[in-house]
Amino acid sequence: MTAEEVIRIKNLYVSLAGTPVLEDINLTVYQGDFLGIIGPNGGGKSTLLRSILGLVKPDKGEISIAGGSVEKNHTLIGYVPQYAVFDRSFPIKVRDVVLMGRLAKRRGRFYSRQDYEQMERCLELVEMQELRNRPIGDLSGGERQRVLVARALVADPIILLLDEPTASVDSHFQATFYELLERLSKTMTIVLVSHDITAISTYVSTIACLNRTLHYQHNKELTVEMIEHGYNCPVELIAHGIPHRVLHAHDGVVG
Amino acid sequence: MEFLQYEFIRNALMVGFLVSIACGVVGTYVVIKRIAFISGSISHTAYGGIGLGYYLGINPMVGATFFTLFSALAMGEVSHRMKDREDTVIGIMWAIGMALGVIFVKLSPGYTADLMSYLFGSILTVPHNELILVLILDIIILLTVGLFHDQFTMVAFDEEFAQVIGISTRFYNGLLLCLIALTVVVMIRAVGIILVIALLTIPPSIAGQYTRSMGSMMGLSILLGAVFTTGGLYLSYLFDLPSGATIILLAGTGFLLSLLLKNITGKIAQEKRWDM
Numbered sequence: 001m002t003a004e005e006v007i008r009i010k011n012l013y014v015s016l017a018g019t020p021v022l023e024d025i026n027l028t029v030y031q032g033d034f035l036g037i038i039g040p041n042g043g044g045k046s047t048l049l050r051s052i053l054g055l056v057k058p059d060k061g062e063i064s065i066a067g068g069s070v071e072k073n074h075t076l077i078g079y080v081p082q083y084a085v086f087d088r089s090f091p092i093k094v095r096d097v098v099l100m101g102r103l104a105k106r107r108g109r110f111y112s113r114q115d116y117e118q119m120e121r122c123l124e125l126v127e128m129q130e131l132r133n134r135p136i137g138d139l140s141g142g143e144r145q146r147v148l149v150a151r152a153l154v155a156d157p158i159i160l161l162l163d164e165p166t167a168s169v170d171s172h173f174q175a176t177f178y179e180l181l182e183r184l185s186k187t188m189t190i191v192l193v194s195h196d197i198t199a200i201s202t203y204v205s206t207i208a209c210l211n212r213t214l215h216y217q218h219n220k221e222l223t224v225e226m227i228e229h230g231y232n233c234p235v236e237l238i239a240h241g242i243p244h245r246v247l248h249a250h251d252g253v254v255g
Numbered sequence: 256m257e258f259l260q261y262e263f264i265r266n267a268l269m270v271g272f273l274v275s276i277a278c279g280v281v282g283t284y285v286v287i288k289r290i291a292f293i294s295g296s297i298s299h300t301a302y303g304g305i306g307l308g309y310y311l312g313i314n315p316m317v318g319a320t321f322f323t324l325f326s327a328l329a330m331g332e333v334s335h336r337m338k339d340r341e342d343t344v345i346g347i348m349w350a351i352g353m354a355l356g357v358i359f360v361k362l363s364p365g366y367t368a369d370l371m372s373y374l375f376g377s378i379l380t381v382p383h384n385e386l387i388l389v390l391i392l393d394i395i396i397l398l399t400v401g402l403f404h405d406q407f408t409m410v411a412f413d414e415e416f417a418q419v420i421g422i423s424t425r426f427y428n429g430l431l432l433c434l435i436a437l438t439v440v441v442m443i444r445a446v447g448i449i450l451v452i453a454l455l456t457i458p459p460s461i462a463g464q465y466t467r468s469m470g471s472m473m474g475l476s477i478l479l480g481a482v483f484t485t486g487g488l489y490l491s492y493l494f495d496l497p498s499g500a501t502i503i504l505l506a507g508t509g510f511l512l513s514l515l516l517k518n519i520t521g522k523i524a525q526e527k528r529w530d531m
Contacts, residue, residue, distance in 0.1 A: 053419050079419045089463055090287055090412060091472050100409045104421040109402060135467045155420060 004031045005067070006159050006189050007052060012061035014044070014051055021047045025061070025214045029159075034185040036204035037193045043211040045193040046082065049163050052191075053079055066158065075104065078152030080145070082163040088137035094147050095119060095132040101154035122150040126180060142173025146180065153184075160184065162192040166199060178203040258492055266386060267378045267488055267498070273389045274445045275480030277396050278455050279462075281438040282480075283473045284431055286459040288411040293330055295452040296345045297432065298439040300326035300352025302448055305373050306359030315373065316385055320392075320440045326352055327432035335425050376447035376499025378488065385444060392437045399434055407431055408469060445484060446499040454480065457506040461513045483509060 007029040014022040021044045029035055039045050050056040052063060054070040065073035078101075101122075102115045123129040126146040136144065145165055152160060162181075166174045181190060182203050193210075194200050201207060208216035258264060285294050304322025308315030330348060334341045360370060372380065381389075400407070409417045410427045418424050435455075442451045462475035487502030494501075 055415065055418060074419065075421050077419070079416065081413070081415060086412070087287065087289075091463065091466060091468050092408065092412060093468065096408075097412070100405075100412070100416070101420065103405055103409055103417075106405075151416070 271484030
């Protein structure tokens with residue numbers, strides 16, 4: 001089975017500024033998985049992603065990516081950061097943002113024709129090719145998120161890692177965004193982190209629940225225990241389809 | 256124009272132009288990366304280098320070059336390692352750099368009367384060898400930017416992502432701070448240590464309002480810088496005012512006007528949208 005393991009985490013402990021954030025995390029992600037990690041804000045979701053990317057040093061435990069260390073193989077991951085409030089006046093075009101994804105692979109001072117072709121292909125994949133010459137600040141939250149996906153894809157990753165990809169995107173964009181991910185998941189492994197259970201559970205193929213410790217059975221069943229573990233709140237709330245964290249989608253930011 | 260018949264004026268215009276190039280290019284990074292504070296801090300530590308130059312009996316500008324480069328690297332390390340207290344530590348280094356300068360000057364033998372020209376600039380008295388120094392620094396700055404523009408832009412735009420794909424943010428941040436240090440040295444003679452930060456940030460922040468790419472932002476910044484230094488020089492000649500301060504006040508006026516203009520055109524555009 002080793003060939004198919006793209007991420008393997010063993011007994012991972014991470015603390016930030018002395019506070020334990022992740023405890024005894026064990027997780028294996030197989031090739032082709034579309035894993036949604038849910039959990040409350042502050043439950044350690046971003047820290048888990050940051051550990052996988054090598055941005056956070058674990059206290060204990062092991063992470064391997066495609067059989068190699070994080071230092072060696074973290075470039076196999078395409079990373080889509082949490083909706084960052086970029087400086088809207090930053091003078092850069094969509095196409096140049098996407099090209100940035102290839103900067104580390106670039107040889108010499110200029111992008112090659114292949115880099116440009118790859119940029120065009122990825123913009124097409126996320127259906128943003130028509131906006132390629134627009135300044136990034138002119139885009140809506142949803143459009144920008146797609147551009148960030150293209151920037152992650154442009155370096156040919158085998159895994160796509162997304163941190164709260166729809167946190168500040170309006171609900172219309174959310175649905176089409178998840179459809180995009182569903183399409184991408186046919187050809188690559190996707191791990192995404194969110195506190196939005198309803199949105200996630202419609203599209204992902206497996207769900208894990210993270211609140212300092214991780215519950216994961218490599219299936220999509222969202223058990224009562226998982227939710228209670230993850231959210232520490234009465235289950236009725238969720239049974240009605242309105243998980244408490246979902247209520248305030250940040251509509252105001254987009255636009 | 257009788258203004259142009261003096262050699263020292265032509266010299267000064269030349270310095271102004273060279274300064275505008277460095278400012279426009281490097282200032283653009285300073286503005287988009289929002290590192291005006293650290294840049295101001297680097298410029299003030301230059302005083303330590305000028306003091307050191309006096310003390311050692313070498314050209315103060317050479318002292319300033321090495322001292323500001325050293326401070327820039329030290330500040331780069333600080334901002335890399337102490338994310339939580341970055342601004343405090345940078346502020347402390349700013350003060351220490353200046354204090355060192357004051358002590359060095361006090362300990363220096365002989366006459367140090369032209370100190371004021373380093374603090375507030377004296378573009379009219381730039382000796383020929385310093386004009387050459389400024390030219391060389393300009394070339395170094397342009398070459399470095401030419402080589403690493405994409406990396407600088409990426410680190411400014413999204414530092415975390417740069418790190419993720421394997422770009423050394425520490426290296427490029429440090430290198431950019433070194434460029435800022437060299438730019439500061441270039442500017443000291445024109446507007447002086449204390450006023451450097453204004454000329455470094457005003458042209459790019461005006462340019463940023465009217466341009467949509469880094470290249471055009473830099474180009475317009477250079478042009479604006481040239482207008483401000485030349486115009487400031489002319490006004491200071493006309494009204495017999497200190498040149499550095501006049502250049503800065505002219506730039507400041509330009510900045511206010513552009514804000515005003517932006518505000519008005521913004522309102523008009525908004526009204527148009529309402530009408531539709």
